[in-house]
Amino acid sequence: MIKLRSISALIIAGASLTALAQVAAAQAPTTPMATSTVYRATTTKVNDLIHTKLDVRFDYKKRYMYGKEWVTLKPHQYPTDSLRLDAKGMDIKTVAVVKAGKNVPLKYKYEDSLQLNIKLDKTYLNNENYTLYIDYTSKPNELKVKGSAAINDAKGLYFINPDGTEKDKPTQIWTQGESESSSCWFPTIDKPNQKTTDEISMTVLSKYVTLSNGKLVSQKANADGTRTDTWRMDLPHSPYLFMMAVGDFKIYHDKWKDKPVDYYLEPKYAPYAKEIFGMTPEIIDFYSKTLGVDYPWNKYAQIVVRDYVSGAMENTTATLHGEYVQGTPRELADAYYNDGRSTIAHELFHQWFGDYVTCESWSNLTVNESFADFSETLWAEHKYGQDEGDAHSYTDMINYMAQPENAKKDLVRFYYNDKEDMFDAVTYQKGGTILNMLRNYLGRDAFYKGLNIYLKTNALKNGEAQQLRLALEEASGKDLNWFFNQWYYGAGHPVMNISYKWDAANKTETVYFKQSQAGQTFTLPLAIDIYQGGKKVRHNYWVRNAADSVTYQLVGKPELVNVDGDKKTLWAKTDTKTLDELVFQYFNAPLFVDRLEAITASLAKQTDKGAQKVLIAGLNDKYYGLQIKVLNGLDLTKDDIRNTAVPVIAKLAQTDPNNLVRAAAINALGKLKASGNMGIFKAAMASPSLAVQGAALKAIGLLNPTDALPLAKGLEKGSEGALTTTIIGIYFDNGNSAEWPYIREKFKTLPIQNKFPLLRKMGAYLGRIDNPAYVQEGVTILKEIGIQFKSQGAGPFMVNMLNTVKADRVKLNDNASAAFIDNAVKEIGN
Incomplete structure (x- = not known):
């Protein structure tokens, strides 16, 4: 599972599209502190699932699913005459045991419409299988269940536009099982430590395509215009990984070796399937070779659906994605690693870590999600270079530390x-960063050998962090209890101050370490690189105490002492290097974080000549993310910086191969409001890049707002992606009621992460336009966002903004809209 960052944080920060893209597929939202005093034990196995057979059909009008189930089980160890199945919000019509082909009714209690407590026909031993037949109706839209910050709804089964009343939205059905929502659409033991094979038959209108786990083994045309598709999963997997999808999808057939690799997309995006998902076979091959375990299932499919309740879900053999991974060729031309590609890598790695070996309980979710998070870094550095991987891992660390309460949570809880x-961000970002740190400590060969041992030892079963430790110890020969105790079973991270002292008389350099975090003192193996006389010498040192130090005898004062030379340590670091040392670091230390630290310090002291040297060099840094950081941070109001930087920026705006860098350069020039740059902006309007074209339109608007509005109108037809976002932003800033029909139509098509930065502008726009009906339509949109993402922190922000809109409408004597807003606020609060 992959998720969005805290919605309120994105809105309040007014994050740029680029910044949002970097975190939208990874950053977990704020979650409550774990204050429970109840020990969350791994669920006791009384009965084991063996095989689950389902026969389902759908009632679009009622939003019901009519199901028949044959579930085969056996006692796990001890004899039992009873069975408890999770079954949420269903109508249960029949519960029977199958004997000699006949259904023999059984007594049962349906407790709180959540669990079936079934009295079996006899006491079964652990070498005896039995099969139950259950006839039931799933009613997901009538089910009252709690979602979470990760998954904003938990009803398991979703009917999308079932009546076909929403224009331009397809009719679809899909399921979402994690964490325990599969039991909303079929009775099961809905726990991750259960595994079962399955067979699912779906009867659907013949015009629709279906997808489920495993292999499509039969399709039967029915006399009533329906078709029954049967999918079979021959290897066991956990119930939360079951999936179904039904709708008008086009299938692109690809393959890895002899295994089908298929992409299911709406017809609009089907022509671009290869551009969207075409890297999948290459990723499968890379992960298979890296882990020493070939992709373990009989197929891999990916499907994109509407209105998905999270980011994506790694259902066994059939990953389900939200809309943000797809795009037209123009949109994809501006899509770099964090714009959906990292999601594709993340979910695919789950097919090994999460599906092939599954966490035994949610307490050990780290063996699923931390690995999938880490895999994003793994694929980034392999495919796009070390800087991309390091940037991804560094962003993980920063996002984990952005929420102070995360430091109080153990990784295994x-x-x-x-x-x-x-x-949350502990399981995802912190866990992924820890794995990257562990790989660096053990060395890649030993680390991947350990993962191979873990996967093969626990194949098609369940795993936990201790089994991972044992596998890595077997591979490396090293004791890792110290590492797992502090990083997996302890909370927090080092808060480290690093200082230096050069003793000229004795020619010694001392490095001082001071940990100031609450709780445990961390043991940290560190590489310390000393740069002197054009050479780098690496020293290894273990920090073991809250206050620690190490001294080196040198021939002279070093140009730089670079602690944590590989830049993999997870910590909040205050490093007291001088700006001159950081300038040296930019030009001599090779890694992304080395250069980032120097650029960050230089942006804070832009009048310094050394800092200016770094920033000018940073405009042409080899990693586009650092180029963009410099472009966004340069103070071009200072003459000496502007005179040197503008020619470089102008060249970037016209010729840089990265579209996002070009757009950032145009944005930087646009802020100058210099008429001499108008030629650059007008030329950029012809760019095929939506990001570049949008930035140019915005820059023209800053120079001459009256020109921007008609230009925007001329670009409405066929607008998409970043350009649509820019047009809407210009209309919010400079438009009136005449622009609302375009805004209303296009705003709903934007990916959710593109909507967030526009919400403040939208509030101001609704506060001033002259058409109350349009105001109320806009308020409804804002209300729906507030409700949809309430669990992720959007509610209070949206309420405050709507109250500001109300105050503006009252000033315009629009009392009808004011009353409408009052009702919207109440609905968000309920």
């Missing part, structure tokens, strides 16, 4: 309020 609390 046995106490929490709700299982959904586990889907």
Whole structure:
């Protein structure tokens, strides 16, 4: 599972599209602290699932699913005459045991419409299988269930536009099982430590395509215009990984070796399937070779659906994605690693870590999600270079530390309020960073050998962090208890101050370490690189105490002492290097974080000549993310910086091969409001890049707002992606009621992460336009966003903004809209 960052944080920050793209597929939202005193034990196995057979059909009008189930089980160890199945919000018509081909009714209690407590026909031993038949109706839209910050709804089964009343939205059905929502659409033991094979038959209108786990083994045309598709999964997997999808999808057939690799997309995006998902076979091959375990299933499919309740979900053999991974060729031309590609890599790695070996309980979710998060860094550095991988891992660390409460949570947690609390930045970002740190400590060969041992030892079963430790110890020969105790079973991270002292008389350099975090003192193996006389010498040192130091005898004062030379340590670091040392670091230390630290320090002291040297060099840094950081941070109001930087920026705006860099350069020039740059902006309007074209339109608007509005109108037809976002922004800034029909039509098509930066502008726009009906349409949009993402922190922000709109409408004597807003605020609050 992959998720969005805290919605309120994105709105409040007014994050740029680029910044949002970098975190939208990775950053977990704020979740409550684990204050429960109840120990969350791994679920006891009384009965084991063996095989699950489903026969389902759908009632679009009622939003019901009519199901028949044959579920085969056996006692796990001890004899039993009873069975408990999770079954949420269903109508249960029949519960029977199958004997000699006949259904023999059984007694049962349906407790709180959540669990079936079934009395079996006899006491079964652990070498005896039995099969139950259950006839039921799933009613997901009538089910009252709690979502989470990770998954904003938990009803399991979703009917999208079932009546076909929403223009330009397809009719679809899809499921979402994690964490325990599969039991909303079929009775099961809905726990991750259960595994079962399955067979799912779906009867659907013949015009629709279906997808499920495993292989499509039969398709039967029915006399009533329907078709029954049967999918079979021959290897066991956990119930939360079951999936179904139904709709008008076009299938692009690809392959890895002899295994089908298929991409299911709406007809609009089907022509671009290869551009969207075409890297998949290459990623499968890379992960297979890296892990020493070939992709373990009989197929891999990816499907994109509407209105998905999270980011994506790694259902076994059939990953389900939200809309943001897809795009037209123009949109994809501006899509770099963090714009959906990292999601594709993340979900694919789950097919090994999460599906092939599954966490035994949600307390050990780290063996699923930390690995999938880490895999994003793994693929980034392999495909796009070391800088991309390092930038991804560094962003993970920063996003984890952005929420102070995360420092109080263990990675492996046995106490929490709700299982959904586990889907947070500790499990994802911190866990992924820890794995990257562990790989660096052990060395890649030993680390991947350990993962191979873990996967093969626990194949098609369940795993936990201790089994991972044992596998890595077997591979490396090293004791790792110290590492797992502090990083997996302890909370927080080092808060480290690093200082230096050069003793000229004795020619010694001393490095001082001071940990100031609450709680445990961390043991840290560190590489310390000393640069002197044009050479770099690496020293290794273990920090073991809250206050620690190490001294080196040198021939002279070093140009730089670079602690954590590989830049993999997870810590909040205050490093007291001088600006001159950081300038040296930019030009001599090779890694992304080395250069980032120097650029960050230089942006804070732009009048310094050394800092200016770094920033000018940074405009042409080899990593586009650092180029953009410099472009966004340069103070071009200072003559000496502007005179040197503008020629470089102008060249970037016209010729840089990265579209996002070109757009950032145009944005930087646009802020100058210099008429001499108008030629650059007008030329950029012809760019095929939506980001470049949008930046040029915005820059023209800053120079001459009266020109921007008609230009925007001329670009409405066929606008998409970043250009649509820019047009809407210009209309919010300079438009009136005449622009609302375009805004209304296009705003709903934007990916959710593109909407967030526009919400403040939208509030101001609704406060001033002259058409109350349009105001109320806009308020409805804002209300729906507030409700949809309430669990992720959007509610209070949206309420405050709507109240500001109300105040503006009152000033315009629009009392009808004011009353409408009052009702919207109440709905968000309920």
